[in-house]
Amino acid sequence: MSFFLKVVTKAFLFSSLIFFTHNSAAQFGIGDALKNKAEKLVKDKLKEKTEEKRESYDTLSFNYAIAFLDKTESFENQQKGEGLIKTANFLLRDDEPQTDLEVARDIYDFGRLNYNIGNQFLAETNLKLAKLKYEQISATNEPNYLKTIGLLGLLYSDMGRFTKAEEFTQTALDGWDELQGKNSIGYLAELNNHAVLQINLGNYLQAEKIIKQLGDNLNAEKENEMLPYAIYLNNEAILNQYMGRADEALGLLEDCTEIAKESLTEKNSTYLQFLTNKAILEQENGNLKTAENTFQEVLDLQESRLKLNAKNDPDYAHMKSNIAALYVEKGEYEKAEEALQLALEIYQDKFGEEHLTTSGTQADLGNLYRFLGENEKAEPLLQSALYTRERKLSKTHPKVVKSQEDLALWFWANGQIESATSYFKRVMGTSQEFIKDYFPALSEAEKTKYWEQLKPRFFRFYNFALENYNEYPELLEDFMRYRLSTKGVLLSSSTALRNAIFSQNDEELTRLYEQWIDQKQQLANAYALSEEEIKEQNLNVDSLDNAANQTEKDLSVKSDAFSTAYEDRNTDYKAILSQLKSGQVMIEIVQYPIYDKQLTSDNAYAYLILKKGAEKPSVIINKEGNLLENRYYSYYNNVINQKMKDDYSYAQYWKSMENEIGDASRIYISPDGIYNQVNMNTLQQPNGKYLIQDHDIRYVGHPNDILYERLAQSAGQQTAFLMGDPNFNSQNIAQLPGTKKEIEDISKYLSPSMTMQKYLNSEANESNLKQVKSPKYLHLASHGYFLEDKQANHNLFGVQLQYIRQNPLLRSGLLLAGAGKEESSGSSQSFNQSDNGFFSAYEAINLNLNNTEMVVLSACETGKGDIKAGEGVYGLQRAFIVAGAESLVMSLWKVDDTATQKLMSGFYKENVQGKAIPDAFRSAQLAMLSEYQHPYYWGAFIMFSR
Structure with missing residues (x-):
């Protein structure tokens, strides 16, 4: 502050004070000397009190960065009355000389004042002067010096100058550590700011580590840490949202707002910003009415709160820009446009054109115009948003990539395909790098959520490429x-991690893996406990879940298996073409939502057909995906189960590919x-023959799998693990005597060349199955079960409803010995029980099948599960593949006991006689077809290989 400004300000204040004092003195006839003495006494007392208060505020008051879903601002934890006290203390001073330390503190206060009112230029100028002054007087161990450094970090973050922001934030962090330690409020405030900075930079994994450290050290019970704790919860919530955990994020925001209520009035701007974040997350979770x-x-x-000035405030703009997204989702486009235009005007006036906050609203409004077909209005907004983001952020920042995709979609809508292609290439390349960089350090649950966020980008590109590839073949x-x-x-990330652990002689990896398996087993047991039993045994299921997730993440970090596997899978389709032999065809089927200005709920299917001699795939597109998945599938399923003739399904599921397949x-x-x-084997052609009779159809998990096709039986462990005819101990669960004969027949065929591990009746239990160690063949013959997501409205076999809904692997499994006992209902489970007779896919995923050539699930509906586009079936199929099986035989509908016994016996007989597994399986089905004409008897089972 200049001396002139200081004098003028003081003169203005004291003209009021002296006017009051002078008039009062004159009224009582007090002389000037006495009046001056009285004034001095009053001023000295005020100075003493305000100085005392000021020192208190210096100790407690810090700036905390707050993360938002579309912008980041800072909140000053300013104590009640702090601004008035500091101003009074500053202005009540006489013009007696100040110490250098007092001068430095005054300059810092003035910089902080300007920061709080949004005057970034004056804030930077004064904070840099304060920094220099503290350094000149060698006072860098003063708390206010570290506050100056930290506030510069926040200022540069707000300005989008992230390199300088990171430099100053780290310096402040190190300074607080040295001065007061890692448990001090100063250190924790800077740790919070560092976390938000990493969120802004898109370094989500680093931000997560920092936020975990912050949460471990903050204490919500301490009065001076309640508000920082609320801010921490908010920031953790936003990070969870960015990483795809919308449900967890909402829970954190609800906790945040409850704590903030105790520290803030409901009209406080920070409390309102927390509420805004909560509304956004309610919308993300589908609670539209609550969100509105x-x-x-x-x-x-x-x-x-702001009366007449409310509609000129950036906070108001922030709230309007966010409610606009809700209006769009509700189809109220005029309201959305009005809200975004108002927000943009405020941001432009407050921050200028080239500010990240302004660019966010420009992008939103531009995308709204693009969606409404008003392309001329959309382009300048989208271009401006990208220009600002590219200047302020790194080239691979998620917001930069999002702006590039926005323009790719705009150019596509405007018919400028070459420009759209150029932008899409950048977007898709960076997105692949995201997968490679982020996935290794995430648990499978977190990978799933993150992929759900990223996957729509790939779907949009699929629509673009499939619409334009004829004119632009490179697409x-x-x-x-x-x-x-x-x-x-x-799936590949899970299998890669497991393979790496089994193939590397790493004691630390092995120890962590065993710890993870143990934690997951504890979780599987805990899922079957009632709420009362959980309380009785003093269990915290969420803590168990978090611990298992953390161990899995530690495993991933210590292994580069996924990154290597991901690079290996990134194979050019020409390698697959070169591997195909004469008369062989590969069909890659792609399910994707149809894009019409946005992704819709209507699905399409693309059939990419690769065949020997072709230079590129043939493409067939079927836009009746919803019919295939609903009406047509219901018909197919019905005629199978009713054993009726199917004159319809071939035309729907196969005919369009007929000419290309030949x-x-x-x-x-x-x-x-x-x-x-x-x-597909069960589809009946117009000539009356089934496809299996004319074609050798083989299901693979990925087109690349044929590059590693097993040509001969391995010389590995020659062990067969056979389990069947469990004793269910219940009149409500039918025994399966045919499975006993099935196991005995298979054993007869295999025993001359293999070691048998055979379990029947009461020995066909979970405990024995969980001891399995990579047999060559694993054969399980029993009842299977599957509960669809929409049917998940009650507990299943003792597993609590909330866990069933959140994990599809808990909704499918096998019934084993003891499944009919009353104890298995969950009413008398103990935490250490692992043999309740219900063997879920969640438990199957932990089996040791790393060198297992084939798993046969000879049970009903073992191929059922939740279907996810591009990911296959989340159920027993996925579980056994992740567990290590190379091939899996499973059923798609309820099977006939006798027919299944004959099919399985014939299959193993053919295999023992020298046929490779896929050939032996097809031969057995053809033999059954000659005996049982209808596919119900021979077509329930398919073989899936990876």
């Missing part, structure tokens, strides 16, 4: 490359969507 009510509450409070190559690199990406002898199918549930 929360938004309206915020707007009403904001208007009453088809891009489409195939991105598809091959991401199909089954979640008379191919072998057809590899890499299924997606509903094609995981329809056995």
Whole structure:
């Protein structure tokens, strides 16, 4: 502050003070000397009190960065009356000389004042002067010096100058550590700011580590840490949202707002910003009515807080820009446009054109105009948003990539395909890098959520490429490359991690893996306990879940298995073409939502057909995906179970590919969507023959799998693990005597060349199954079960409803010995019980099948599960593949006991006689077809290989 400004300000204040004092003195006839003495006494007392208060505020008051879903601002934890006290203390001083330390503190206070009112230029100038002054007087161990450094970090973060922001934030962090230690409020405040900075930079994994450290050290019970704790919860919530955990994020925000209520008035701007975040997350979780009510509450409070100036405040703009997204989702586009225009005007006036906050609203409004077909209005807004983001952020920042995609979609809508292609290439390339960089350090649950956020980008590109590849052939190559690199990406990450652990002689990895398996087993047991039993045994299921997730993440960090596997899978389709032999065809099936200005709920299927001699895939598109998945599948399922003739399904699921396939002898199918549930072998052609009679159809998890096809039986462990005919101990569960004969027949065929591990009746239990160690063959003959997501409205076999809904692997499994006992209902489970007779896919995923050539699930509906586009079936199929099985035989519908026994016996007999597993399986089915004409008897089972 200049001396002139200081004098003028003081003169203004004291003209009022002296006027009051002078008039009062004159009224009582007090002389000037006495009046001056009285004035001095009053001023000295005021100075003493305000100085005391000021020192208190210096100790407690810090700036905390707050993360938002679309912008980041800072909140000053300013104590009640702090601004008035500091101003009074500053102005009440006489012009006696100040110490250098007092001068430095005054300059810092003035910089902080300007920061709080949004005057970034004056804030930076004065904070830099304060920094220099403290350094000149060697006072760098003063708390206010570290506050100066930290506030510069926040200022640069707000300005989008993230390199300088990181430099100053780290310096402040180190300074507080040295001065007061890692448990001091100063250190924790800077740790919070560092976490938000990492969120802004898109370094989510680093931010997560920092936030975990912050949460471990903050104490919500301490009065001076309640508000920082609320801010921490808010920031953790936003990070969870960015990483795809919308439900967890909402829970954290609800806790945040409850704590903040105790520290802030409901009209406080920070409390309103917390509420805004909560409303956004309510919307993300599908609670539209609740979200609208929360938004309206915020707007009403904001208007009453600032009265006439409410609609010129950036906080008001923030709230309007966020409610606009709700209006769009409700189809109220005029309201959305009005809200975004108002927000943009405020931001432009407050921050200028080239500010990240302004760019966010420009992008939102531009995308709204693009959606409404008003392309001329959309382009300048989208271009401006990208320009600002590219200047302020790194090239690979998620917001930069999002702006590039926005423009790609705009150019596509405007018919400028070459420009759209250029932008899409950048977007898709960076997105692949996201997968490679982020996935290794996430648990499978977190990978799943993150992929759900990223996957729509790939779907939009699929629509673009498939619409324009005829005119621009390189788009088809891009489409195939991105598809091959991401199909089954979640499955590949899980199997890669497991393979790495078993193949590396690493004691630390092995120890962590065993710890993880133990934690998951504890979780599986805990899921079957009632709420009362959980309380009795003093269990915290959420803590167990978090511990298992953390161990899995530690495993991933210590192994580069996924990154290596991801690179290996990123294979050019031409390698697959070169591997195909004469008469062989590969069909890659792609399910994707149709794009019409946005992704819709209508699905399409693309069939990419690769065959020997072709230079590129043939593409067939079927836009009746919803019919395939609903009406047509219901018909197929009905005629199978009713054992009726099917004159319809061939035309729906196969005919469009007929000409391209021709008379191919072998057809590899890499299924997606509903094609995981329809056995192509069972489709009857117009000539009366089934497809299995004319084609050798083989299901693979990924087109690349044929590059590693097993040509001969391995010379590995020659052990067969056979389990069947469990004793259910219940009149409500039918015994399966046919499975006993099935096991005995298989044992007879295999025993001359293999070691048998055979379990029947009461020995066909979970405990024995969980001891399995990589047999060559694993054969399980029993009842299977599967509960669809929409049917999950009650506990299943003792597993609590909330866990069933959140994990599809808990909704499918096998019934084993003891499943009929009353104890298995969950009414008398103990935490250490692991043999309740219900063997879920969640438990199957932990089996040791790393060198297992084949698993046969000879039970009903073992191929059922939740179908996820590009990821296959989440159920027993996925569990056994992740556990290590190379091939899996499973059923798509309820099977006939006798027919199944004959099929399985014939299968193993053919295999023992020298046929490879896929050939032996097909021969057994053809033999059954000659005895049982209808596919119900021979077509329930399919073989799936990886």
